[in-house]
Each structure stands twice: as C-alpha cells, then as structure tokens.
Amino acid sequence: MTTRRGFLASATALSATALRAQSALTVGQIMERIQKNLGVPWRTPTVDTLKAGTPDTPVRGIATTMMATFDVLERAAKANCNFVITHEPTFYNHEDTTTALTQDPVYTAKRAFLESHGMAVMRFHDHWHARRPDGIRTGMLQILGWEKFRSDDSPQTLVMPETTLGALATGAKARLQAKTIRVVGDPKMKVRRVALNPGYMDLNGALRTLARTDIDALVIGEAREWEGVSYAQDAITAGRPKGLIVIGHVLSEENGMNECARWLKTFVSEVPVEFIAAGEPFWSPE
Secondary structure (H helix, E strand, C coil): CCCHHHHHHHHHHHHHHHHHHHHCCEHHHHHHHHHHHCCCCCCCCCCCCEEECCCCCECCCEEEECCCCHHHHHHHHHCCCCEEEECCCCCCCCCCCCHHHCCCHHHHHHHHHHHHCCCEEEECCHHHHHCCCCHHHHHHHHHHCCHHHECCCCCCEEEEEEEEHHHHHHHHHHHHCCCCCEEECCCCCEEEEEEEEEEECCHHHHHHHHCCCCCCEEEEEECCHHHHHHHHHHHHHCCCCCEEEECCHHHHHHHHHHHHHHHHCCCCCCCCEEECCCCCCCCCCC
C-alpha cells in the first residue's frame, strides 16, 4: 500500500524529472549555437542537416565522431550521448538518401536502433571545413605534430626540415597508430614541401597539387586508384619525382572531430560532450 508520504515523494520525483526534461537543451538549440559560433555564414543547400531524430529532442549528451557507424552509435548510447555529430554520412552516400535502402536489413536495423534509443544524428561536414581555420585540418595538424610547419603560401602547404618520403610516412603512421598507410614513390626521396589534403581528393585536386614544382609530397585520405594514384606513378616515370601518402579517409580526418568536441565545449556546458573514434576500418594481414 502506498503511503501519503510515499505518494508525495514519488510525485515530487516525477515533477523534478519532468522539469529537467522540459528545461533540457534540445538538438535544435545546440544546432543554433553551432551556427552562431561557427564564424562563417550557414549556407544552403548543404549536407549538414539532421539525419535522424528531431530538433525538439532533449539532449542528454553529445558525441562527435568521424563516421556514425553502428558501432559508434552503440558506444554513444552506452555513454548516454543521444546527439551524435558526425563528419561523414550515416547512410552510405553523400546526401544520406535512403530511398533505395528502405528494405535493406542493415539500414533498417540501424534506423530502429536510433529510434529505440531516442537518438539524433547531425552531419557536420561542409561548415566544419568552411570554418577558418578548417576544423578538420586543425585537428589533423595537431595529431601529426605538423602545426609548426604551416606555410603562409596556403593552408594546404607545409614547409618542413628536409626528410625522406619513407621517414615522413613512417612518422605519420606512428602518430596515427595506423595499420594500412600506403605510399607511392621512392622511400629515399628527399622531402621538404608537403601538401596535406585530409579526406578524399579528386583528380583535378591531385593534378593541381602534384603538378606544382614546389610540392615534393602529397598526403591525402583517399583517391581513386585510376586517377590521382596513377597520375603520381606517371609523374615519377616522366622524371618528376613525387611522393603520395594515402592514409585512409577515416584516419585522415578523425582527429578533426576530436577538435570539434573541444570546440563545442567552449559554448555548450549544460551537457557532456565527448569524442568517439570510429577507428580505422581496415586491417592488414601479417
């Protein structure tokens, strides 16, 4: 039997819970703060939209990540983070178009998990790159230990003490704790001026960069092997020694979303903010 005192205690607890829920920051309010603190205008069209959840979802915690994989979402839920801010798509294509996925078992399982856990997912790609300085590049320079090599020429260009292509690649691999970095070029080639392009680089970008006489090596996340990679090979054969270091898309931008978590904490204090690494998706056999 419930006593009057027990009833009043339960009612008070319920009222307090309802009040907290009512006063909690919502996804929409946090998105507004992001836009206000970004330092560049918010533009449309953009892929930086909600991919799951609604703007009025009360936020218990925020997790930033490079890729909102199912594994990352599970870890975010365990950490009581129900708002995930991801740099790359959640549903396998740039626009997160899901029309062709409605009957796919992997998609439906991931969507059901998001809904059952009351989770919201926002992509933060275009504008995190548009920020000055670029949020992804800032985080990657920090983890690679290359901040001091920035050049006044362009944000992409780094001027280093002379090293070799092999040493540059080995150092990057160690810093990123990577398993599958790939390199094109002579490991003994002397390197001083390096271009850093985290993420994907298309053919035009590879052509522009590798054609520059002042660039010794290009460090990227990924490129199609019949485009930028084959161009680097042909440049070497044509007598224009170049180095190309392919880190992998996730690892090449991951610490940029760690930087995003640090940035969010400067104007979001009401809920916890943490970074959850998606991690390198590949492994290499011994």
